Amino acid sequence: xxxxxxxxxxGTSYLAIYDHTPDEEKFPLVRRWMEREPLPFxxxxxxxxxxxxxxxxxxxxxxxxxxxxxSKPGVFTVSLYKPKxxxxxxxxxxxxxxxxxxxxMYAMLNRDDLPFVRKMVADIAxxxxxxxxxxxxxxxxxxxxxxxxxxxxxxxxxxxxxKDLIDWSYWNQYDAFHNQPxxxxxxxxxxxxxxxxxxxxxxxxxxxxxxxxxxxxxxxxEQARNFLLFPLVLLKKLFRxxxxxKPARVTDDIVTRMLRSTYPEAVDFDIKRxxxxxxxxxxxxxxxxxxxxxxxxxxLLEHRVWxxxxxxxxxxxxxxxxxxxVWEALRFVPIAPxxxxxxxxxxxxxxxxxxxxxxxxxxxxxxLTQSAMFDGASFENPDDFVPERDWYQYFHLGFGTxxxxxxxxxxxxxxxxxxxxxxxPGIAALGPxxxxxxxxxxHYELSWRV
Numbered sequence: 001x002x003x004x005x006x007x008x009x010x011g012t013s014y015l016a017i018y019d020h021t022p023d024e025e026k027f028p029l030v031r032r033w034m035e036r037e038p039l040p041f042x043x044x045x046x047x048x049x050x051x052x053x054x055x056x057x058x059x060x061x062x063x064x065x066x067x068x069x070x071s072k073p074g075v076f077t078v079s080l081y082k083p084k085x086x087x088x089x090x091x092x093x094x095x096x097x098x099x100x101x102x103x104x105m106y107a108m109l110n111r112d113d114l115p116f117v118r119k120m121v122a123d124i125a126x127x128x129x130x131x132x133x134x135x136x137x138x139x140x141x142x143x144x145x146x147x148x149x150x151x152x153x154x155x156x157x158x159x160x161x162x163k164d165l166i167d168w169s170y171w172n173q174y175d176a177f178h179n180q181p182x183x184x185x186x187x188x189x190x191x192x193x194x195x196x197x198x199x200x201x202x203x204x205x206x207x208x209x210x211x212x213x214x215x216x217x218x219x220x221x222e223q224a225r226n227f228l229l230f231p232l233v234l235l236k237k238l239f240r241x242x243x244x245x246k247p248a249r250v251t252d253d254i255v256t257r258m259l260r261s262t263y264p265e266a267v268d269f270d271i272k273r274x275x276x277x278x279x280x281x282x283x284x285x286x287x288x289x290x291x292x293x294x295x296x297x298x299x300l301l302e303h304r305v306w307x308x309x310x311x312x313x314x315x316x317x318x319x320x321x322x323x324x325x326v327w328e329a330l331r332f333v334p335i336a337p338x339x340x341x342x343x344x345x346x347x348x349x350x351x352x353x354x355x356x357x358x359x360x361x362x363x364x365x366x367x368l369t370q371s372a373m374f375d376g377a378s379f380e381n382p383d384d385f386v387p388e389r390d391w392y393q394y395f396h397l398g399f400g401t402x403x404x405x406x407x408x409x410x411x412x413x414x415x416x417x418x419x420x421x422x423x424x425p426g427i428a429a430l431g432p433x434x435x436x437x438x439x440x441x442x443h444y445e446l447s448w449r450v
Contacts, residue, residue: 014044018052027056031184034368038337042371051349051357057182057340057364058357063375063393065349066367069341070400076341076365078402084176084197088280094401102405104269105277108257111408117154118412124149125420134450138421139294139433139441140166146417147289154409155281156215156253160207169286170440171200178439180340182364204282208275211255216271219259254281284406285413287440288335292396293417294433294441295333296326300422301429303329306385307422314423319415324387326415330396332385337370339398369395424448 014033021029030052033041045052045061052059060066069076073093085091092098125146129136136142148162148169157165175197179190252260255278263269300307306325313321343363350356359365374382378393397404397411404410421427426449434443 014041015049023055027054027182028184030054030059031182034337038370039374042337042368042374045368046371046375050355053357057366058359059338059366059368060349061368061371061375063372063378066369066372066395067399068349069365069367070339070398070402073401075344075347076367077344079342079344080180080340080364081176084172084179088276090280090402090405098401100267101269101273101277104263104267105280105405108254108261109406109409113154114408114412117150117409118416120154121146121150121413121416122420124153125417129421129424135445135447138297138444138446139290140443142421143290143293143297143417143441143444144286146293147286147413150413151282151285154253155278155285156255157211157278157282159211159214164203164207165282166286168200168204169283171196172283173287174439177336180364182340182366204279205275208279212259212271212275212278215255216259219256223260254278280405284404285409289410289413289417291335291440292330292414294444295335296329296414296418297421297446298429298433298444299329299333300325300418301427303385306387309387310419310422314419321387322419323411323415324389326418327391327394327396328385328387328389330414331370331373331389331394334370334373334396338366338368339395339402341365341367369399421446 018026018029030041042061045059050060050062050065052061060069077093078091079093081091087097089098089101125142128142128145132141144166145162148165151165152158152162171193175193179185179193179197185193258274258278300310306329310322310325313319313325341364343359343361343365345361347359348356349359373379373393373395376382379389380386397407426447428447430445430447432444433441436442
């Protein structure tokens with residue numbers, strides 16, 4: 001079910017085939033094209049039918065229309081998230097809960113931390129690779145292990161096995177994004193995914209309840225101690241200021257920051273909401289990072305010119321150039337070729353043009369983000385690999401109101417995870433990525449010279 005990296009030659013118009021296909025087979029056919037040969041299919045849509053209304057959902061292919069859909073959360077909503085994410089703020093559209101909680105979490109994920117986070121990622125990755133001694137199964141032992149270790153050390157979800165955190169993230173992601181009405185999943189598999197997600201949520205909630213209780217007690221004890229020692233602390237700060245020394249970095253993590261903070265009752269961010277958002281830090285970090293890093297590594301190992309340029313950029317300490325190669329590679333192998341929304345009301349896309357299309361309330365809309373990133377109207381030489389592209393045109397971390405909360409952490413986490421393994425001498429794949437008939441990379445063996 002992974003997304004193809006190369007164009008498939010068909011010799012026949014996709015839309016001609018589509019138009020002669022029975023209605024009940026139309027969307028399954030479209031779904032296969034999106035999975036197996038997205039780029040030529042998307043090109044034909046942009047050129048001939050940029051809005052394709054199938055019996056199951058409506059596809060939107062051009063950059064301008066994709067951004068319109070993703071910029072109007074009150075019209076094109078994330079209501080399909082709600083049964084999967086319950087009351088987490090990501091399942092809210094443009095409302096008070098979403099704005100308030102995302103703002104609080106943005107403050108906690110202080111962008112000033114990013115150099116520290118990147119160094120932490122590099123250290124985690126090096127330790128894993130050094131211990132591997134020249135050969136590793138990269139998905140489970142590296143691409144999942146790096147972000148889950150960051151989840152523990154930086155986000156603060158400690159006191160639990162990493163394999164459990166990986167499992168909880170996995171089933172949340174699987175159910176929310178790959179168990180939707182348009183997903184290619186059997187009824188039996190749908191039930192299995194839902195049951196695993198439910199079990200994961202139960203265990204995650206139990207863990208978070210205990211974690212918050214323990215850490216809250218620690219924070220309260222710390223605050224009481226600081227109150228008693230306040231004069232001494234103040235004097236110490238004064239001496240540091242006189243001597244021109246920077247204060248020592250206080251060891252902390254995001255969960256501890258949340259618990260150290262005071263929220264007025266009117267802000268409506270109680271301990272339950274705090275715990276819910278702590279869980280969200282995990283769910284959004286592990287599987288998405290693993291898939292992005294694995295697929296970029298594979299892409300670059302298959303495209304030696306860009307692999308050599310990436311290694312050269314790293315050797316020359318040109319991190320911006322290296323990161324540009326990673327993000328451009330991800331344009332060709334994104335973790336998904338679309339974002340999905342559901343229309344809350346009747347709406348017309350492309351009004352006044354020959355492509356004008358009425359979208360009825362309740363319609364599922366697939367905003368084809370990969371197609372948008374190959375739209376010549378917004379991307380110069382879209383079929384070429386150009387690492388210097390404007391970051392703001394990518395859709396790798398979402399767009400608009402629902403852009404990824406951890407965007408800036410991901411912007412150092414993903415490329416550094418990729419970088420640390422690509423700079424190993426003689427890095428090579430021992431076979432292709434194995435998806436095991438699912439949506440995520442599950443097995444990928446790599447080796448290098450020691």
